[in-house]
Each structure stands twice: as C-alpha cells, then as structure tokens.
Amino acid sequence: MAMSTYDQVVKMTKRLNLPEQLQLLETLSRMVRAQVTETKPHSIMELEGLGAEIWQGVDAQAYVDQERASWES
Numbered sequence: 001m002a003m004s005t006y007d008q009v010v011k012m013t014k015r016l017n018l019p020e021q022l023q024l025l026e027t028l029s030r031m032v033r034a035q036v037t038e039t040k041p042h043s044i045m046e047l048e049g050l051g052a053e054i055w056q057g058v059d060a061q062a063y064v065d066q067e068r069a070s071w072e073s
Contacts, residue, residue: 003011013021 013024016024
C-alpha cells in the first residue's frame with residue numbers, strides 16, 4: 001500500500017533534529033496563519049434582515065408591552 005504524502009512528511013519530520021522540527025513548526029504555522037488571515041472579515045451588517053419573516057404581521061409595540069407585562073407576573 002502506498003504511503004500518503006502526509007505520512008511521508010511525518011516520517012521525514014521524525015528524522016529532523018529538535019531545532020529543525022521547531023523551525024518546521026514555525027514555518028508551517030506562518031503558512032497556515034497567512035491562509036487563515038486571507039479570508040475577508042465578516043460584517044455584522046451581513047445579518048441585516050435575517051429572520052424578518054418571523055416578525056411579519058407582529059405589532060412591535062404590542063409585543064414589547066406583552067413581554068413587559070410578563071415580567072410583572
């Protein structure tokens with residue numbers, strides 16, 4: 001059975017001495033961090049209108065009044 005690339009890299013990494021392993025770890029960490037930070041940050045405004053259909057036909061003031069009345073019960 002052929003060895004996967006991942007398994008080959010792990011096997012090769014085990015042959016490195018500790019300073020080389022640490023250097024490899026730092027290099028991989030930088031590579032992965034760069035890929036993660038390439039994604040565009042999300043804006044809270046992307047949620048605008050989400051769930052609006054739930055509130056269709058609901059009188060906002062009547063809902064607030066009902067909630068406030070439930071606090072006093």
